[in-house]
Amino acid sequence: MKRIILASTSPRRKKILKKLGLSFTVVASKFKEDMNVNLTPQDLAKHLSRGKAKAVAKTFPSAIVIAADTFVVLENKKIGKPHTKKRAVEMLSALSGKTHEVISGLTVIADKQEFTEVVITKVTFRKLSKLDIDNYITRDKPLKASGSYKLQELGSTLVERIEGDYLNVPGLPISKLIPILKSLGIQIP
16 A cells, blocks of 8 residues: 655644544655745645645655645635734634634645645634633643634634534545545545
8 A cells, every 4th residue: 555644743634634544654844834925815725735745745756645734714814823822812802703714725646646625614703702712722722723723622612603624624624635535546444
């Protein structure tokens, strides 16, 4: 069986891929993400996932390389990772009571073939108080999470409604990944 490489060190992506029952290796991509490239959010997601996958595929040309990039878009503005508590408070305050999009680019490279997809999930937050936000940040520590929340953890308490692929929000849209892997002859248990 072909070697499968996840071009990401995201613990959320690793966990999702593990649940599929696949044997894979993690290799961090050296591709430098630039969220300021002048592209539409959908094209940016594809560009970033493609860049990550190609960087790893150069080193492992005979492997199946899976890469993804996920970010939040609110009112046509891209929102990445907060990195600081102050920025996390700002992001969660902006998302409070509103619907935003979680956009993921997914790229799989295998046998000189490239498959690139974009997946959009709409997430509506309930109205959050300052205390809700402070408590959430203290407990879940979402400073490295796109949009300042981790849906698969306590971030689900912030959400009122989700429309679309749930696993797209933590960053690996398996609704698109599984058909690609099956087309490459990978058996999903």
